[in-house]
Amino acid sequence: MANPDHSKAVARARHVLDIESKAIARLAGQLDQRFDRACALILAASGRVAVSGMGKSGHVARKIAATFASTGTPALFVHPAEAAHGDLGMITGNDVVLALSYSGESDELVALLPSLKRLGVPLIAITGNGNSTLAREADVWLDGSVEQEACPLNLAPTASTTAALALGDALAVALLDARGFKAEDFALSHPGGSLGRRLLVRVSDLMHADDQVPAVDADVSLRDALLEISRKGLGMTAVLDQDGALAGIFTDGDLRRALDRGIDVHATRVGDVMTHSPATIDADQLAVEAVALMEKRRCNGLLVTRQGRLVGAVNMHDLLRARVV
Incomplete structure (x- = not known):
């Protein structure tokens, strides 16, 4: 040949x-x-x-x-x-x-x-x-x-x-x-494409909201926090202070670290083992920005806020289902 x-x-x-x-x-x-x-x-x-x-x-x-x-x-x-x-x-x-x-x-x-x-x-x-x-x-x-x-x-x-x-x-x-045509304008005429999803889908479109948001008070026991995580199925729960403001987050990773230290899940307050200053994202940000933040923080989920108040939660599975990733 x-x-x-x-x-x-x-x-x-x-x-x-x-x-x-x-x-x-x-x-x-x-x-x-x-x-x-x-x-x-x-x-x-x-x-x-x-x-x-x-x-x-x-x-x-x-x-x-x-x-x-x-x-x-x-x-x-x-x-x-x-x-x-x-x-x-x-x-x-x-x-x-x-x-x-x-x-x-x-x-x-x-x-x-x-x-x-x-x-x-x-x-x-x-x-x-x-x-x-x-x-x-x-x-x-x-x-x-x-x-x-x-x-x-x-x-x-x-x-x-x-x-x-x-x-x-x-x-x-x-x-x-x-015309000053921008990427966002292009996305509006391509809503079915990957670019459209990346530039049009916002966190608020995908997040779990209202009763679906896992949240517990900082004073509850670690056991009760685990029950909340199980009920909501997101592998994490927000932890709120007495005023209902976001104080921290408790995740599967926090649980493993707590068990390694021999913590009693019945007697320990979740506020004592939570992660302070958790990674959050504003509800109006693009979903693709949530992906970037998760990759940077090496986490699988984020709490969603609006004007500093907890309004939702989103995880990598939500982003995958929406084909943002």
């Missing part, structure tokens, strides 16, 4: 990647004030960005629309052929249209131009031909031209679609930056 590093397939693949990477690098030199103008049109619009394209450009347009939508720029994909049969109603006068066509002469897109003009919708075109119909009719033309396709026949859209996709990403990120 031939060495894959020297096979014809690997050589071809490397050639393709070289062509496409050069096509993207070339785009940087093609950017000018027109890119600023395109961003300004989108930022000024009170509606959405309607992204459209046919064939392979249509697939790229769908991805660009999805990237816009997930990074703070409301967007949708409009199929140009379907637009001519009713879907044009998806576009309003408050929107901006971003049209992709390497030739700039796609019949379906060109056919929409009169209707878009009547709507008064700003048009941004990404094409490889600045003299094309689409480029001439657009309010802003972005140069997506490439020197060659990666296809050995120089026919199949390869480098050109990669370049268009990269330009779309460049627009999305420039707009994200202009």
Whole structure:
């Protein structure tokens, strides 16, 4: 069997990647004030960005629309052929249209131009031909031209679609930056993903509260504290002073240390063997911060406070179930 590093397939693949990477690098030199103008049109619009394209450009347009939508720029994909049969109603006068066509002469897109003009919708075109119909009719033309396709026949859209996709990403990120879009904003549009859980789930969403919070007075016996731990099943209990304020915590680890010293569980006050100044976390903090604190303190559970008062408890199992870890 031939060495894959020297096979014809690997050589071809490397050639393709070289062509496409050069096509993207070339785009940087093609950017000018027109890119600023395109961003300004989108930022000024009170509606959405309607992204459209046919064939392979249509697939790229769908991805660009999805990237816009997930990074703070409301967007949708409009199929140009379907637009001519009713879907044009998806576009309003408050929107901006971003049209992709390497030739700039796609019949379906060109056919929409009169209707878009009547709507008064700003048009941004990404094409490889600045003299094309689409480029001439657009309010802003972005140069997506490439020197060659990666296809050995120089026919199949390869480098050109990669370049268009990269330009779309460049627009999305420039707009994200202009809007001051933050990680928390990104999480709001990705609530089902791991990032969404890490940036949206708060301790208060997961904590055990009210009657589920293990808590005993400092004067109760160690035996009674153990019963509370067993009832609540969190491997710990908060210990409160006479005013109901948090005085400490008693955990499974504290119990092992107490038994090693020969403590009488019936005669010993829990306040005498508890851990003072326990690790706590505010209910409004992110659950991922609870994970970090547990790792730092090397513990499996935390007491939860709000304005200094005990309001709940959370342990590593709760965080694992919520898939925050």
